[in-house]
Amino acid sequence: MANRERPLSPHLQVYKPQITTTMSILHRITGVSLALGGISLVWWLMSIAIGGEAFAFASKQWSSPLGLVFLFGFTLALVYHLLNGIRHLLWDAGWGFDIPTAYKTGYSVFVVGFVVTGLIWFCGLRGGA
């Protein structure tokens, strides 16, 4: 390490939360959650492959209150990670990295995310009824 005064990372406790930093950490949190939730995806496929009681048991879990809460959280995380992931890919392509655009796309992710999640659940609950 060079013995020079360098700017340190901001101390998160005294640092004003910004939408850019908040969305960055949310991207990681949703990513880790989705990876863990991916296990349930394998379990779901397995229950269909095995069929019989395994499928009946899995169906009961999915439609239980806890299962529905899990599915709703999974949907929110998936839609957020998808939309913010597209935002990241646009940055990688060199578009929208200036602060005003990053803020605009950031707020758009939240608005579009809630609308899309609502739409998915509207269709799901209507189809299931």
Place this chain on the structure above:
Amino acid sequence: MSGEFPGGGGQTSRAPAFRTPLKRARGLGSGKSGTHHFWVQRVTAIILVPLVVWFILVLLSLVGADLEAARSTIARPWNAILFAIFLVTLFWHARLGLQVVIEDYVHKRSLELALQLLVTFLCGLGAIASLYAIARIAFTA
């Protein structure tokens, strides 16, 4: 002067900074693989964008479906193929993402290594178990 270069000339003050920054970076961190990790993470992300949309639509079509309907939907050739691509890409992408999260936040080397191995094994297991389930559904429906 040479002493001020970090890690440049070894311990003695006589030794000039023969080792270039490139030489010191090689074999460490991204020096092993360059942008490969970054690139594969992006490629899998691009594959997953349309597949996630497709997957949500398939799941919505299966709401309230019985076992036979679910089996015949997944067993349709293109559905089975896309399911396989989706699950493998998902676990690959998950492994790359979790790897970086562990690298960033776990500072105890032994724990980091254990977690990296665990994540690698579990993601591999998830992908292979998914392929098994999809194949079993596709070939027995």
